[in-house]
Amino acid sequence: MAELDNTLFIREMFSKFYSENFNRIEIPKSIENREFGFTLFRENVMIRHKSFSRADDLRDFIKKSVPSNAYYSSAYYNMPEAKMDEKGWLGSDLFFDIDADHIPTKCNKEHDSWICKSCGFKGRGRTPEKCPNCGNEGFEEKTWPCEICLEAAKLETIKLIDILLEDLGFSADEIKCSFSGHRGYHICIESEEVLGLDTFARKEIVDYVTGTGIDVTLHGLNEVRSRGSRIITGPSLGDAGWRGRAARGTYDFLLTATIEDLRSLGLRKDIAIEIIEKREAILESWRGGGPWSVISGLGVKSWEKIILHGLSLQSARVDTVVTVDVHRLIRLPGTLHGKTGLLKVSFPASRIEEFDPLKEAVAFKGGEVKIYVEEAPEFRFGDEVFGPFERQVVALPIQAALFLLCKGAARVVD
Template identity: 35%
Template sequence: MADDVQLTMANTEEQFVRRLFQGYYERIDAERLAPKEIAKREFGVGTWTKKIETRHLAFKGPQELKSYLTRNPAFYISYSAAYYEFPDGRPMQRKNWQGADLIFDLDADHLRLECVEKGEHAKGWVCGKCISVVKDETMRLIEEFLVPDFGFSKSEISVNFSGNRGFHVHIAGETVRQMSGWARREVVDYISGTGLNDDRIFHMDSPDRTGPAPDSPGWGGKMARRLIQLLETGKFLDIGLEPKLARRLLKKKEEMTAGVRRGKWGAVKMTGAEYDQLCWRLRESASVPLEGIEGAGGEVDAGVTFDVSRLIRLPESLHGETGLAAKKLGRADDLPSFDPMRDAVVFGSRPVRVKCREVPKFEMGGGEFGPFSDEDAELPEFAAIYLICKRKATLWK
């Protein structure tokens, strides 16, 4: 019966999505949706056409937030990483900034994606391969940087799906709360290897070419470990090293490995330029590109980390470009097994008829759909809303 109603109504896509979003916010547990210290956060909401339309909103508690969203089901809702005395104060100075969580935004947009480069799908689309690249980078951020170098424990780190193409990593607590924008920028530079001075790590003038060993702290150790790993796997071309240099390194694999283990990098004779190239590539492949890669295009969003008054997607809220939820992961370690197209799906499977544009084949909610090319299709509600939000389909009217 519900189908008939839907089919006969002169419904716009916007109304359709809004009604479903409203249902979601009516069902949700307010406590789960509310961020810590909600009364000190600024909120911003977006419309069908604009991700942040209104800012400077504030809510006293979880119920107030929930009731706002059930009355005005926003297509996007973000909140401040910052804590303010007066979160709805304007202009910004009146809010009285009291600190902020430390946040990292990893998005497929920032990364070089093979599937996009090979033309498997357009840039705005996201496939399982894109997600798995972002997941790897997120894991590396946590396992190689946040835990061993910055000393955060996994219990302090919370991860959530962004609702579209990436993951957000949040760290709250006294250690980070008072960090200035400059300090956060330095953290981003550390993780992305920006401003690394090779001369501090390598002493190329020394006869046996002294450099870092695998157990050296900081970036030196990272580069040594990365080189040993590459000597083992032989995958130098993947990091963009010149084939000639790669061959010479692999030819003396044992000597080079044994040397680097002791902090001696001289087993393969290299020119200054070749050393520079090797260092550059090792650094590039061991860093997490929070900055976005030049040429990969997309929005560069290291700003999320160092702009101390930026708004970021509210975990567990819906993303207006996908209809998926920005799901919180129970633990950071759950990331490898997290599949957004299964775990962030929140709508039902009631059939909905839509007119599809060009849509590649996609998997969602345990089913496989498409490809479609300017054709009508009957899809489960969750898949229909996904395509409608992505502007890849309209309701069959």
């Protein structure tokens, strides 16, 4: 059985895609002011500081050079090809990255693993910041775009879109959504209003959408004592901004909270039991002034803990580093992801609920390729489910085979 070079095969598929679908490559606004970057299959280095004055030049370049990954700058520059400090920064789109890597799902222990590049120490689940064995920071990572993780990323994206629309006042057509082609979503806002924001302003926006540093006593939680009795007031479900989110997060949390959940916030056992016992009354109370005085032993300090946990459920987990970086290179929509062979696809924010990444990011239809799969959990593309596979030869549709090859979980056979 003669083995073909995996990389050659992947490159051939990417080349086929770009020659047939070069019109799908999306051209960023003011292309002449953007910096482009690419990784090529042959040399595994990033080519940066490229620029193109016309859409056709960019498409031709991608068609001819067949990059494994293609990026553009969220920034606009006077001279995109110049050295970083000589480019002449003109402004930058407001960009958010939501990636399953930053969302703690239970399944990541099953499908994600890492190996320290320095000492070979291995682990499963989320990659640590530093190797627990040698303290170095470089890792070889294996992650998997599983359905549960993709759903978790989508939920964060839905929360982010809601905050952008309701609180920050962007309109739906300003919010450009895309699936990254791997494990997450991107949101890009190209409005005039955001272009000139510096790193600090962007950090404030991140703090806002992540609900960082909120003082709930400034959001309606209050205690009034009169003639020996105590009345606690708090936010209402219909309130605007984070005040309403504080109430809705608290509502959601108390709807299903267990004694253990409440105890883990530091509440006393008898109080936790009372909350569970009075769940119906708590839910009922939201129609009036809220549950703040329903549990007699529960004071402002304890409510604060509950509300803060509710807030954390409402916050959108975005990658801070990406949003505050005004020179960031971003994957170009309409190009293939080198780690999956899936397409980065854009879609209107209004479609987020119904969007199915494992259907819409499929770039290749039909075909069949024989591959040897080392190990892969069950996965789906469109309506078809594949695997699980373990040390076996299988014939798969091109997209499924390409995906496993890109993931390094398989090799091509004759």
